[in-house]
Amino acid sequence: SSMFDQGLVQVIRALGLVLVAKVTRLPDGLEDKYFLYLHLQF
Numbered sequence: 001s002s003m004f005d006q007g008l009v010q011v012i013r014a015l016g017l018v019l020v021a022k023v024t025r026l027p028d029g030l031e032d033k034y035f036l037y038l039h040l041q042f
Contacts, residue, residue, distance in 0.1 A: 014038050
């Protein structure tokens with residue numbers, strides 16, 4: 001159960017970063033760095 005909760009937190013964090021990237025209209029390169037950072041966090 002805790003593993004599932006941890007995964008859910010990471011998904012929510014990922015969605016949050018995507019939202020921030022869209023709202024602030026970051027350059028695509030910077031957005032890619034966010035996704036790379038997320039994958040490294042996993």
